[in-house]
Amino acid sequence: MFELGKRISWKAFLGSVLFIIVQVFAELNLPNMTSNIINNGIATGDISYIWNTGFRMLLLTGITIVAAIIGVHISAKESQRVGLQIRGDIYRKVMYLSKDKVNSIGAASLITRSTNDVEQVQMVFMMFLRMMMFAPIMGIGAAVLSYTQNPELARIFFVSVPILIFLLFIIMRSAIPLFKLIQKKTDRLNLIFREGLTGVRVIRAFNKSTYEEERFAEANEDFMQNNVKAMSIMSLLMPIMTLVLSGTNISIILIGGEYIAIGNMPVGNLVAFINYSAMLLFSFMMMSMILTMVPRAQVSAARINEVLNLESTIQDGDHLFDEAELQNESSQLAFDHVTYYFPNAERPVVDDIDFSMKAGQTLAIIGGTGSGKSTIANLIMRFYDSTSGNVYLNGINVKELNQFNIRERIAYVPQKANLFSGTIRSNMLFGKKDATDDEIWQALKIAQAKDFVEGLELGLESPVEQGGTNFSGGQRQRLCIARAIIKEPDVYVFDDSFSALDFKTDAALRHALKDETEDAIVVIVAQRISTVMDADLIVVLDNGKVVGKGTHESLIKDNETYLEIMNSQFKEGENE
Incomplete structure (x- = not known):
């Protein structure tokens, strides 16, 4: 024993x-x-x-x-x-x-x-x-x-x-x-x-x-x-x-x-x-x-x-990014015909996903429920490894990279806004352990959370209960977004993390975020057209397959799935 x-x-x-x-x-x-x-x-x-x-x-x-x-x-x-x-x-x-x-x-x-x-x-x-x-x-x-x-x-x-x-x-x-x-x-x-x-x-x-x-x-x-x-x-x-x-x-x-x-x-x-x-x-x-x-x-x-005795299906590679390598190269993210099956599944969750993004660009992934949007976010974070095809970060296959090294370069906001018991400050330091108060307030400002945090009696020292249950859904999401922004990574991944925000706050946040992430890649997984319409590349998914790629203007012209999603969210005439 x-x-x-x-x-x-x-x-x-x-x-x-x-x-x-x-x-x-x-x-x-x-x-x-x-x-x-x-x-x-x-x-x-x-x-x-x-x-x-x-x-x-x-x-x-x-x-x-x-x-x-x-x-x-x-x-x-x-x-x-x-x-x-x-x-x-x-x-x-x-x-x-x-x-x-x-x-x-x-x-x-x-x-x-x-x-x-x-x-x-x-x-x-x-x-x-x-x-x-x-x-x-x-x-x-x-x-x-x-x-x-x-x-x-x-x-x-x-x-x-x-x-x-x-x-x-x-x-x-x-x-x-x-x-x-x-x-x-x-x-x-x-x-x-x-x-x-x-x-x-x-x-x-x-x-x-x-x-x-x-x-x-x-x-x-x-x-x-x-x-x-x-x-x-x-x-x-x-x-x-x-x-x-x-x-x-x-x-x-x-x-x-x-x-x-x-x-x-x-x-x-x-x-x-x-x-x-x-x-x-x-x-x-x-x-x-x-x-x-x-x-x-x-x-x-x-x-x-x-x-x-469990062995993780994700095994670390030997390659580590060094600072000189990162300074000489701008951030790149690419999916090369990636397919992924859940264990014992009969069909793939995502099938033949292919795209490439560079620093300063925004990628949006949209589709119906169960279309595989979050799976792509998990593949970027290397929570899953592709069954076939490869994911590349700065030109290197993520399977060859150390997991810690990958996640040091990526800021991730999950679907479920998860805060840890402590204070607002301790949760912000989760993103960057040596962040100053000015950096924290700037991140809160970009995430449209500064006003409600300032309104709290204790400000940054306000207590956070387990899971952030003492805040509303929208407040939790904005705090999680601020925690990611303060990290200043090469890639931001927002996995349907604007869903609890109203349209006005959503638009203000994305506008402020665009100025902050000029040198980074932003990946937005969303279901709302208003959230993705300004992206440089929109990938439309249906049952795990890519059924459309392009800008908002190009997709509304000839992509049936994208039009269906848009028509379901806007009243007749508004989509014009």
């Missing part, structure tokens, strides 16, 4: 073993010393011996406590370090995975795997460093020392231990399948809960609150019932342990009493033997409890490994 030797520090492992040995050694000596007090002190009336032995017992008890505290500290610290490492590995993996791989797992499941599953693995790591090593050492030591007290009496363990093992096996065999189901049911519960949170307004709008509550209640009830079954079975461990231990002690006392009566065994040895038998059986119980946790942790480990 996670290649234990690579995850656990060997210093922590050896330190844990050392303190476990010290703790076990001290604990195993206590029953023997109790036996000596009874046999050599109480039986003979030697008060001095009782005090001396009692003082040594207190010293050993102190050593046991100190060793246990240090051992627990080491195991807790190491297990938390392992959890920290695994969560970091999952997060970094997800950050670099291609979109199709992330979607194959799902957001709800990824959250569960990085929290609940990691906690399960952490717990087993801690148990491994403590109980998994402590229990066998204690059990073996107790068995050997009980044999030294009375070899004949030790035969009782040949009966009690197999009985205990058999009963534990029955319990584990029943509980383990239920524990394996817990993680899957946790996924389901998180999925429904997350859908309810993110879609709460839609749920209320369609009066589906009762339906969603029932759906969640069903999943919650299923999760609870599975846990109740598992815990009910596991609750039998303590009664069974008590039953076997009590039966063993009764047998030891009965048989040991006869040995004492005939003089074959001192009373102190019987007391020590009872203590050792309790230690032996308790060790088996600890091991059984750990073993019941291992299957659940194995399921969690497999789910985590599934994420860690």
Whole structure:
């Protein structure tokens, strides 16, 4: 599980073993010393011996406590370090995975795997460093020392231990399948809960609150019932342990009493033997409890490994742009007969896309819903790689470029305006980490966001909730556009990011943007004719295919699809 030797520090492992040995050694000596007090002190009336032995017992008890505290500290610290490492590995993996791989797992499941599953693995790591090593050492030591007290009496363990093992096996065999189901049911519960949170307004709008509550209640009830079954079975461990231990002690006392009566065994040895038998059986119980946790942790480990073993379909190239190269060449963006299929799709999302743009030019992509507009934006950003054909940035195939290098040169505004919790300033610095206040205000001015930000009491320090939910859709879009503008890239990609703006704001923003982006390529994905009509090149898509290319004036003359879109957005006579 996670290649234990690579995850656990060997210093922590050896330190844990050392303190476990010290703790076990001290604990195993206590029953023997109790036996000596009874046999050599109480039986003979030697008060001095009782005090001396009692003082040594207190010293050993102190050593046991100190060793246990240090051992627990080491195991807790190491297990938390392992959890920290695994969560970091999952997060970094997800950050670099291609979109199709992330979607194959799902957001709800990824959250569960990085929290609940990691906690399960952490717990087993801690148990491994403590109980998994402590229990066998204690059990073996107790068995050997009980044999030294009375070899004949030790035969009782040949009966009690197999009985205990058999009963534990029955319990584990029943509980383990239920524990394996817990993680899957946790996924389901998180999925429904997350859908309810993110879609709460839609749920209320369609009066589906009762339906969603029932759906969640069903999943919650299923999760609870599975846990109740598992815990009910596991609750039998303590009664069974008590039953076997009590039966063993009764047998030891009965048989040991006869040995004492005939003089074959001192009373102190019987007391020590009872203590050792309790230690032996308790060790088996600890091991059984750990073993019941291992299957659940194995399921969690497999789910985590599934994420860690995913390979992104987007692989970095070796080429890096250098500053001299960028200064000597103006920005260029070209699609060379690009076709892209989604995984397992029967037909391409976009087919044979071909165009070329230079710095200072604006490319607009327009088409109906599902025509592949956003896919072209994703191909530019290299969120997807073309199935055939190539995308070129400054004359270089993007597949040969480092992804970081590509995205350093491109500013992207997605369809869904996404802001991060913090302040307006922190969101602007997301685009350029060393941006000055003047640069931020200039970007806000171009994005037509300056007026409403100035109207806020705290200005740039105004709080932004997760997702920017404390702003309207249009305000969020303008802040996202400002975040892209402040980056001052070679290529701007606006993926339907003007849709929440009114026509006046849309026009003002595009006019201000044109002056700002004279040395850059601007790619606008849109559905409104008014947004794209000033572009140098308009690409018209229909079902993933290019059905028209040209300026607004040329397309309205002879492109049927473009005319249909325009006529659907303007009243008769307005399009003239």
